[in-house]
Amino acid sequence: MRFAPSPTGGLHLGGVRTVLYNYLFARRHGGDFILRIEDTDQGRYVPGAEEYIIDSLKWCGLEPDEGPHKSGPHGPYRQSERKALGLYEKYARQLIEQGHAYYAFDTPEELESMREKHKTAENPSPQYNHTLRRKMRNSLSLDPAETQRLLAEGTPYVIRIRLDPDQDVHFTDMIRGEVHFSTTGVDDKVLLKADGMPTYHLAVVVDDHLMEITHAFRGEEWLPSAPVHILLWRYLFGEGKMPQWAHLPLILKPDGHGKLSKRDGDRLGFPVFAMNWTDPRTAEPATGFRETGFLPQAFVNLLAVLGWNDGTGQELFTLQELVEKFSMDRVHKGGAKFDFEKAKWFNHEWIKKLPAADYADRVASLFEAAGIPVPPAGRFEQVLDLVKDRCALLPEFVPQAGFFFQAPATIDLDAVRPKWNDAKALFFAEYIRQLELNPELDPPALEAQFKEMAAAAAIKPGELLMPLRIMLVGGKFGPHVFDIAVLLGREETIRRIRHTLALLKG
């Protein structure tokens, strides 16, 4: 298997899902999974993107067996380096000798004017194909002497595949079954660019062959160019050796229609990339799932079931379970709209499922960033476990648990004052005395004691519970109030009650 991104930016949701399916299939069948960098477009190359992709895969726990960062028997793993070895040119020449490709000398301007000239309402995008190529400057239309002369003079050229019309090309897609095309609708794609770099079409075929790829998964947007690749396989290596193709359904915008893009995330307020990414050319930042507070287990899980299910209704899967259960015949054909609410649900489930220790470090750094002191590991995790039910995203731990480690900055006195009276003030003064007298208690005992005192004072416990909560946490939120009191400890509990009592008096 291979995942072959081009290093042009952040790693998109759809990209991660493609990696995931590659990874799962490879693991499921004891295969290897290669990372190949498709950096053949020098104009779009973005420095740092490759490292970013590698880091993202690492965060997701989907590490390739081979890749540019990790040597192996199928290198080099960057197409620019493979090009330097002359790998692609050799095959392009072979195709010319076989009569399946030809030289084309047309300049970009000539191509542009050809398209302008032949554009009509019925044919808005004229193709460089079996009819039009006769009007262009190439080794099929020029006479051989002229071609030789241009070549000898060093005229820039590209090599194009020669497609004859009316040929049926078909293959079996692992997801879609038999797919047929007629060559009539396909143009003479450029195989080798003027700078000597291969286009995707040539590179994918040559590299998949040289790297011994047996199963090739890619996005559905590649389906229309599949016939070119199949023909190339037929001409170069034999269709029998061709990998099995699978064209994955697209991940769509939540609203409206079309492929999910970074812009949709910005517009709707959710991440689209795996991790934060800043484009070095534009300095434009994009947030990642990691920084939004997702757990990698949740991220992988939600992506796995966006277009696949095991048929049982199970939705929560570990990576290991996915490896065991994943199969291509249960991958959907249709695209799926991305739903961020459901994504958050997956994360919440994973936060609840995993022990706090698994993500305590990440939460600790969020506390530090907020200027809240983090206690020793054991106590910290105890607190996280207590509040995890109400945190769908990691950053939510800060407001949900911050008051354990730092007295609340503001106290919602307005919620107490209207029903506050001397009897209640007296009750809490007495409560402080009891706390000072008694040994540390557990939550149920503390609650029992509190209610007894309330009864003795002839005040309904409900009238007192909310004030107590607000004294301890500052507002109407948080876990059970006696759980909080116990975790806070007697002294801190007393301090906070006193503090609020003073505020109420003043």
Add this chain to the structure above:
RNA sequence: GCCGCGUUGGUCAAUCGGUUAAGACGCCUCCCUUUCACGGAGGAAUGAGGGGUUCGACUCCCCUACGCGGUACCA
């Protein structure tokens, strides 16, 4: 325009000719809880349209509509 791929509730989706058409997210109601959650019990909500095939179609075939993708010396 042409080519290809799709189409089950708002969203993710099960069903592989016979079901009261699962389940999940979200939404609503109730219970638990003198906070907010979690949890529990319910509820509303689905086969794009039209033809066939068949004793019987969500399921198979055809047409239409709609959506998406492609139509670059980008991947």
